[in-house]
Each structure stands twice: as C-alpha cells, then as structure tokens.
Amino acid sequence: MFTVALTGGIGSGKSEAANAFAALGVPIVDLDVIAHQLTAPNQPLVTQIAANFGQTYVTEDGALDRNKMRQLVFEHSEARIQLNALLHPAIYDEAVKQLQTHTASPYAVLAIPLLDKDGIYSTIIDKVVVIDCDEATQIKRVKQRNQLDEQQIINIIAAQTPRSTRLAMADDVIENTENIKELHQKINKLHQKYIKTCIPSKTIP
Secondary structure, X not given: OEEEEEEOOOOOOHHHHHHHHHHOOOOEEEHHHHXXXXXXXOOHHHHHHXXXXXXXXXXXXXXXXXXXXXXXXXXXXXXXXXXXXXXXXXXXXXXXXXHHHHOOOOEEEXXXXXXXXXXXXXXXXXXXXXXXXXXXXXXXXXXXXXXXXXXXXXXXXXXXXXXXXXXXXXXXXXXXXXXXXXXXXXXXXHHHHHHHHOOOOOOOO
C-alpha cells in the first residue's frame, strides 16, 4: 500500500485538503477522526484516561472532556506526555488496520496532525505532503472557525510541529493561501502525479 502522509499546522487547511483527496476517490485514514472515535462515550480508552487523570476529565455521557484535557496538556507538558503514551499506540493500531482495508487503491492518504519524521509512522509512509500557510493566516482562520482568542491559538501553534520542521520533511508542499477552489486544483494536480508514479514500497504490518 502506497501511503501519503498529509500534514499541516492548525488552520492550514489540512482537513479541506483531505476532503479534496476524498472527492477524487482516494481513501482517507484520519488520525483526528480515529482519536475522536477512540475517546467517544464508554470506549475502553476513556476508562484508562479516567484512571490516569481522574473522572473530572470525562463528560457525563462517558466521553473524553476535550476542553478540560486540552487546557491541562497545554499547561503541563508532563500531562501531554502521559496522555500521548495512552493515545498514540491505540491510534496507530487502528490506523494500520484501516489502511489494510484499502490495498486495492493506488494509494491512500494518512492525515496526521503532528508528524514526526522518525516516529512510529515513518515505516509505513512513502510520501509526505505538507499543506502550508503563514502563521497570520493560521490565526485568522482558527479565530473564524473556533472562536478561540489569539493567545490560545498561538499556544496551540507553539505546541505543534514547527513549520520549518514540517517543510523539511515534505516531499510535496501545497501553499494554501488562496481559496478552496485553488486548493482543490492543486490537490487534483498532485493526485494525477501520484496515480502515474506511486508504486507499493512500504509494508503495512
């Protein structure tokens, strides 16, 4: 299975880029979606989170309280490390399982918010696509979308993989500073390139 990692900072347009690939018939495995599924009401992972952080981080219906947890991990790096130790292995296992169901497609897109070049996904990724824009654009988009204040957004950006690191990992970079139509045109061009050139090279365990 030829796997293309799709990444970008908050507000870069990574989700819209994934939608553009999906509209072209490309299978999408989204780690954010998987994380939400695994922390939905009464999932085993939520029980583990409650055992480690306390019931206060679980909502009344038995899901992860994302707002409270987000505040905790941004304020305490050790809490972020502890949470990642619980989440990441489970997310990885589910991502691999989903990729295995798409072997008939020429390639699949693995949407990854925080990509580490030498992380656990490196052995199953063939190409890295970075959706990029400047920080001012990120802040403007997130303000409009999430109603967060500027300092909160800056804190989120600071906690993510640095822009320079993302760009250094990229095999292909898509500048997303225009409109959605322009983004979809760029994705379509890249899709045609992958259809012509991608061949299986990594083994999904």
